[in-house]
Amino acid sequence: MQQSIFDFGQTTSKFWQNCDKDLLDEQNELLEHEFLVSSKQRQIKKMFLVMSQNAIFRISVQDLKQAPLMTMHVQFIERQSDNFVQLNSDEQLFGFQLSYQGKNIEIFTSDKLNYDIWKCHFRRFAILNNFHETFLVSKIIGKGSFAKVYSAIKKENNTQYAIKAFSKIYMSQQSKGIESILNEIKIMRRLNHPNIVKLYEVHETTNSVYFVLDMIQGGELLSRVREIGFLPAQTMQKLAFNLISALSHMHDNRIIHRDLKPENLLFRSTENNYEIILADFGLATSLEEEPLFKRCGTPGFVAPEVLDYIDGQEFYSDKCDVFSAGIIFYLLITGNTPFVGNDQRSILKKNKQGDIDFKEHHFKLAPIQMQDLIQSMLQKKVSYRLSSQECMRHPYFKQLVKEYKISIEKYQNNLLGYQEFNNAIKMGTQEIEQRSPLNFNSSESISSNISQNRQDQRKSSIIVGASKFSQYSAKLSKQNSREITDIPLKQESRKPRDLHRLALTNSQLKQIANNQFENIEDPTAEDNNIGIMVRQYNSTRQIRIPDNTLKIKQCNTPTMQKQL
Structure with missing residues (x-):
């Protein structure tokens, strides 16, 4: 098992760690x-697990543990694997191997429906x-300071994605480099909006x-504007609303971007000039946690309070993103940024002063309501500046808000991460349909990615009121399904020569193969640990094993099986 950079060289003695029962609530x-x-x-047990977006909880009647x-x-463990649990089950089992900080466990289920749901959740929220x-990577399509971006095809469904690749060696050499990747992962997993890269x-x-x-194929904002010139008023209104709605979604989740600039705004496609996508969350932070970097952004677009911030002061609010968005709108209307200078130092000086010319000729030609919105977004004094939620309620967006409320509700009700079920996989009498990127201006409804039956099974059985742990604990007691319940092993007809068969795990096979081929242990020997286990099992039950493992004792130089 490879060492993960996200373990930071740490190891744990136990996979599950005790936690407060109230954490579940x-x-x-x-x-x-x-x-x-x-x-x-070497017994098969039941383990009751509950998974959130942040952790997996192991629940027993007495306690709660998490990872x-x-x-x-x-x-993902293939169903044809020779795992001990799979070998000793009469049903077809599907499994997961979970590991972190040097410890791992393997869990199995015969419920294909729930397996697919957990598999989807793991794909979105684990590594x-x-x-x-x-994936099949085709070509490089972009390059930044810390990462390269490639075009790739997912083999199982032939869907195209953008792959952002970080060098582990390079990021390990950067100050807070690994922490920055983790922060970006955490931020992006919390966001689910049609105008934010997924x-x-x-x-x-x-x-x-x-x-x-997401594969965003429409190119950068400024490149498009240079091609077509100034955006028509109606197009500008839709583009501005899309960006503000994305900010509102972020800020509702207590997340700020802190690096809004034209280079980080992409068009989803070439079909229109308003479906904008917000990308690059490398400098984003949660307002509920200590930020890795406190003063950051791009000269000419960063809010003055970010530049003025001093350690020990009250941290700036999400209105810093509103200011940066206002600068972008001003640029699209006038063709220039409000802070012009010969070098970065002079730009930063004007940026910090925050003085903006709202009498500029092209700005005065914009619709009155748009002028009012942008001026309200670019107030230097934070208390005078609108929040993103207040911008959404501005009269400039009155008609668009009605369409938006309908579309965004449908988009966010889609189950996250069910992209792998694009090809209309039949589930009972329902079909899982491909989810298309949402255009909030379109009248087309968004198809659900999951049948109602699947949604019902996905939901937790808990009810509002008592603590979640107490409800789960009561459920386990009622079902007599505690964490350490024995499961009967698969029985086979006994044969005289089968009395000492043992379902050897892959790790045991490797241990035998790596024993320098000198003193190969006999699994049935009196003084052998495995032999003790064999006799223990033979006293009560017989263990099923694959035929190929029986040949190991007869070989002079055992070799590893291909599947190992």
Whole structure:
């Protein structure tokens, strides 16, 4: 198992860590399911797990334990694997291997419906290890200070994505480099808006970290404007509303971007000039956490209060993004930024002063309501400046708000991350349909990505009122389904030569193969640990094992199986 950079060289002695039972009440949306696991005593147990966007919780009648999801690595175990739990089940089992900080567990279920739901959730909120098996990279399409962007095709559904690739060596050498990647992951996973670039998956390989993102094919904002000249008033209104609605969604989630500039605004396609997409959250931060960087942004677009900020003062608010958006709108109307200078120092000086010429000729030609909105966004005094939510209620957007409220509700009700089910996979009498990018001005309805039956099964069984842990605990007691319940192993007809068969795990096979081929241990020997286990099991039950493992004892130089 490779060492993850997100472990920061740390290891843990236990996969599950004790946590306060009240922590469960702080989680909004929960998935619950009872999985099968193999215990240290080689018994099959039930384990009741609940997953949120941030963690996985193991619940028993007595206590609550958790493991962090954001830095957890997940591998999908194929149904034909020779895992101990799979070998000793009469049903077809689907599994996950979960690992972080050097510890891992394997969990299994025969419920394909719930397996697909958990698999989807893992893809969106954990870290995957199968990038090169999953994607076919074609060409580089962009390059920044810290990352390169590639075009790639996902093999299973032939869908095109943009891949943002970070060099692990390079980021490790940067001050707070790894922390910056983690912060960007955390921020983007909290956002779900048609005008914000979507993060679908995060992969880690030996050398790189990969973000799987929307493929935005319309190019940068300024490049388009240079091609077509000034935007028509109606187009400008729709573009401005799309950006403000994206900011409002971020600010509702207590997130600020802090690097709004034309280079970070992309057009979804070439079909229109208003479907703008906000990208690059490298400097974004949550207002609920200590920021990695406190003064940051781009000269000419950064809000004055960010430049004026001094450690120890009250931190600036999300209105800093509103100021930067106002600068972008001013630029689109007039063709110039309000802070012009011969060098960066002179630009920053004017930027800090915040004096803007609202009598500029082209600005005065803009619609009166748009002029009023932009002036309200560019007030230097923060208390006079509109918030993004107040901008949404400005008379300039009165008609668009009605269309927006209908469209955004449909968009955000879609289950996150169900892109892999694009090809109309049949589920009962329902079909899962492909989700198209939302154009809030379109009258087309957004198809649900998941049947009602699937949504009902996804929901937690808890009710409002009592604590979530107490409800889960009561449920486990009622079902007599505690964490350590024994599961009967699959029974087979006994044969005289089968008395000492044992379902050897892959790790045991590797241990035998790596024993320098000198003293190969006999699994049935009297003084062998495995032999003790064999005799223990033979006293009560028989264990099923694949035929190929029986040949190991007869080989002079055992070799690893291909599937290992």
